[in-house]
Amino acid sequence: MDFVQVSEEEGDEPIELPAEEDGTLLLSTLQAQFPGSCGLKYRNMDTKAVRGVRSNEGRLFPPSVDSGWGEYIYFCVFPKENKRKSDDNLENSTAKTKRIETRLRCTDLIVLGLPWKTTEDSLREYFESYGEVLMAQIKKDVKSGQSKGFGFVRFGSYDAQMRVLSNRHLIDGRWCEVKVPNSKGVGHQVPCKVFVGRCTEDINSDDLREYFSKFGEVTDVFIPRPFRAFSFVTFFDPDVAQSLCGEDHIIKGVSVHVSNAAPKAEQSRSHQGQNYNYSSGNSYGMHSYHPQGNHMTSHPGRSGHHRGNNQHNAHGGENPNIANSHSHSHSHSHSNNASGGYGMGGHNYGGNAGGGYHNNSSNHASGGHINRQDGGAPYNRQGNFHGMNQPHNGNVGSGGWMNRGPLDMPNLQALGINSQGSSSSNQGQNMNNPLGVGLNLNSLPINPALVAAALNQWSLVGNQLQNQNQDQQGGNFLSWMAQNGGHNANNNVNYGGRKGSNNPNNSGPGGMIKVDNSSCNDQQNGCAPGNAGWSNQSSGSQNSVEKSNFL
DNA sequence: GTTGAGCGTT
Numbered sequence: 123m124d125f126v127q128v129s130e131e132e133g134d135e136p137i138e139l140p141a142e143e144d145g146t147l148l149l150s151t152l153q154a155q156f157p158g159s160c161g162l163k164y165r166n167m168d169t170k171a172v173r174g175v176r177s178n179e180g181r182l183f184p185p186s187v188d189s190g191w192g193e194y195i196y197f198c199v200f201p202k203e204n205k206r207k208s209d210d211n212l213e214n215s216t217a218k219t220k221r222i223e224t225r226l227r228c229t230d231l232i233v234l235g236l237p238w239k240t241t242e243d244s245l246r247e248y249f250e251s252y253g254e255v256l257m258a259q260i261k262k263d264v265k266s267g268q269s270k271g272f273g274f275v276r277f278g279s280y281d282a283q284m285r286v287l288s289n290r291h292l293i294d295g296r297w298c299e300v301k302v303p304n305s306k307g308v309g310h311q312v313p314c315k316v317f318v319g320r321c322t323e324d325i326n327s328d329d330l331r332e333y334f335s336k337f338g339e340v341t342d343v344f345i346p347r348p349f350r351a352f353s354f355v356t357f358f359d360p361d362v363a364q365s366l367c368g369e370d371h372i373i374k375g376v377s378v379h380v381s382n383a384a385p386k387a388e389q390s391r392s393h394q395g396q397n398y399n400y401s402s403g404n405s406y407g408m409h410s411y412h413p414q415g416n417h418m419t420s421h422p423g424r425s426g427h428h429r430g431n432n433q434h435n436a437h438g439g440e441n442p443n444i445a446n447s448h449s450h451s452h453s454h455s456h457s458n459n460a461s462g463g464y465g466m467g468g469h470n471y472g473g474n475a476g477g478g479y480h481n482n483s484s485n486h487a488s489g490g491h492i493n494r495q496d497g498g499a500p501y502n503r504q505g506n507f508h509g510m511n512q513p514h515n516g517n518v519g520s521g522g523w524m525n526r527g528p529l530d531m532p533n534l535q536a537l538g539i540n541s542q543g544s545s546s547s548n549q550g551q552n553m554n555n556p557l558g559v560g561l562n563l564n565s566l567p568i569n570p571a572l573v574a575a576a577l578n579q580w581s582l583v584g585n586q587l588q589n590q591n592q593d594q595q596g597g598n599f600l601s602w603m604a605q606n607g608g609h610n611a612n613n614n615v616n617y618g619g620r621k622g623s624n625n626p627n628n629s630g631p632g633g634m635i636k637v638d639n640s641s642c643n644d645q646q647n648g649c650a651p652g653n654a655g656w657s658n659q660s661s662g663s664q665n666s667v668e669k670s671n672f673l
Numbered sequence: 674g675t676t677g678a679g680c681g682t683t
Binding site for chain 1: 682
């Protein structure tokens, strides 16, 4: 068996860690000795530079295929802001402060999909590699003592919590899912994950990780198998993820498109609590605080315009909730491009920026600025998600899509199809074309609402949804319009009349397409119940405007 | 003794 010499920091005394038969070193092996570490690096004697060790799927790969790990002494990579030494300092100097913050910010996390055999000790042992575990419990049958297959864990640091939430977890041989429990209400989950569309088959997870690492630490890369032309990249810092959304990037000569990926967990969680009206400006004010305040500043270095979906269309200002709920600190790009402005008003909040939801991780340790190395200045491209900590596909993209294969939806996004870019007049409009033909309501020289009404009249839209959404009253687009006074502040009126989509509670037919891999436990493919969410989202409709914007 | 979506006898 090969051993790899690893020290915590360069110059420290190394520990020999056993490599696997295939020559790789398990991340879990590393973390067993160096909790919190996320990778390895070493000093290249030739260049005198520090080189990183390739890491993928929980495995660290030796630098050389031939000579393996060689005689290098490797040292640990720790997540930024999670360096153990600074942690120690924190412990010593501001222990009390830390404890207070912990109380404020950490929450119990539910761990789903645990193997029956997992004990509280092994659960704790697993998560301790992320940081201090304050509590680890397995829910058991009171009589038999048998595990129910889920448990709870609580961390001592918010960073650890965030890291755990943004990763998949292989616990005692099974992929498990960690979420903020429903009972906690909407918690601290953040959209660290982005959807990368237009991927080609030769773009592997290493390529994605390597490429996107320059923007910030990548905690996970997931490529659905079989090949589906898209993938997911998860960043440690949600702001990094956000900053990339809407952009095209070139990887291995291929232009890929980054957009928002809304975790299924967020969707399902919205089942509880209020019946959000995503199509109403009201949703904007659901949480009137402004959690990402310092992210909303205008950032010099870009044009000053919020690209993509951030335009504030049709400033009608009908909705007082919008008008009063906060003040903007960022520079708007007020593009009065609302075609007609029918049914529109107010700002385009709640909107169409990539199906996103606004996380409330205002305290996240990013400082609000993202060090981009591509010359771009950091700025918030999704400024229309103020204060929302619920997922809200303002673009009302769910529902509908009847008789469509589950691959159609993600493929639209995978192919980078959207209405942005070439037609600036179309930005922020997010008109859904229910016919699925090359018709863009927005581009028509008539009131799109009338078009929608006509479609409604022809029973081309809306009616088939009657039974899918019992908690919505009307039956079609017109009745919906009537209910909403015809001037709903939200621009993302679903002109397709897929009313079911206006309600996040609707997860019924036409909404998310369940990809049931719950019985699959193939670790190689990352297939486990816990992963179903990420699969679903790509098959479902909650991804982003770029899908529902088109069609 | 089996099982695999969910949400915690505090």
